[in-house]
Amino acid sequence: MTPGRGSGRVRRVDRRAVLLGGVGLGLVGCGVGGPAGVVRIAAGEPGGFYVEFADLLAAQLAEVAPGLDVRVVTTGGSADNLTLLAARRADLGLVLADVATAARTGTAPFRAPASIRAVGRVYENYMQLVVLRDSPVRTVTELTGRRISLGANGSGAAIFGDRLLAATGMTAAIDHRPLTEAVTELTAGRIDALLWSGGVPTPALAELSRRHPIRLISLADALSALRAAHGTGYDRVTVPDGGYGQPGRLDTIGVPNLLVCDRSLGDELVATVAEVLVRHAPRLVPPQALGTQYLDQRSLIVTGAVPLHPGAATAYRSLRD
Secondary structure, three states, X not given: OOOOOOEEEEOOOOHHHHHHOOOOOOOOEEEOOEEEEEEEEEOXXXXXXXXXXXXXXXXXXXXXOOOEEEEEEXXXXXXXXXXXXXXXXXXXXXXXXXXXXXXXXXXXXXXXXXXXXXXXXXXXXXXXXXXXXXOOOOOHHHHOOOEEEOOOOOOHHHHHHHHHHHHHOOOOEEEOOOHHHHHHHHHHOOOOEEEEEEOOOOXXXXXXXXXXXXXXXXXXXXXXXXXXXXXXXXXXXEEOOOOOOXXXXXXXXXXXXXXXXXXXXXXXXXXXXXXXXXXXXXXXXXXXXXXXXXOOHHHHOOOOOOOEOHHXXXXXXXXXX
């Protein structure tokens, strides 16, 4: 996918470098025709839905606000994106709602509350526990004693994976690998399953399924225990075709994805982003995800424990009137 005019891809973030500091972002101010300056969107891993969505958003922002230089930053995922926002090395970040709630309240694995606000709830993440099609494993508990990649360090999948193990009482040998590495390890038989959080289909997993058949393991039986321990941020969702060529419907756990920012981000920029989410919604869903992902104003404002940024709230009210 080619980013739109004024957008560019930045290499994956080094978390240690972020924590130690570095060159900050250009200031975003008011210019002729709207906000201007550098805007960085902290997205996720290459091959995932976060990056595809961020590329589409960057292209639309650059189109409606030519003064913006919009850049997509590849990262490990939700926790990394919050680190970037806190260090002022990103303006916007894609974060799982359960991770955003923990960050806002300073709940483990976070040590202090984060000053984040929501721009909008942008789509549903499907928690995807993937095995090879010929694997004997049919349930989560059958992975006991086996080796699993629970997502890259810094990802929302890694945080969810720890919660999943606690909720199910399962013990396993745990790796934390980026998606591309986990796919390689799964194909080679060096791990028995990988956990991924993203849209369906996730591009890297769709590509894997064309080379080596895979299937998803239902996580729905863990929903009650997860809700009891961590609140109602988790939902039962259905993958219509079972996912990746697997026949039949499959129930798993869904977690909303939020586009967030620091509360200090300027109202005009945030309002511009919110307006793009509403007015350009059809252009913000990757073609392969049509039918499983969508944006509309009713869902955009449902951001749970993370309040809307004032600029977003104003924009949504204006668009509704």
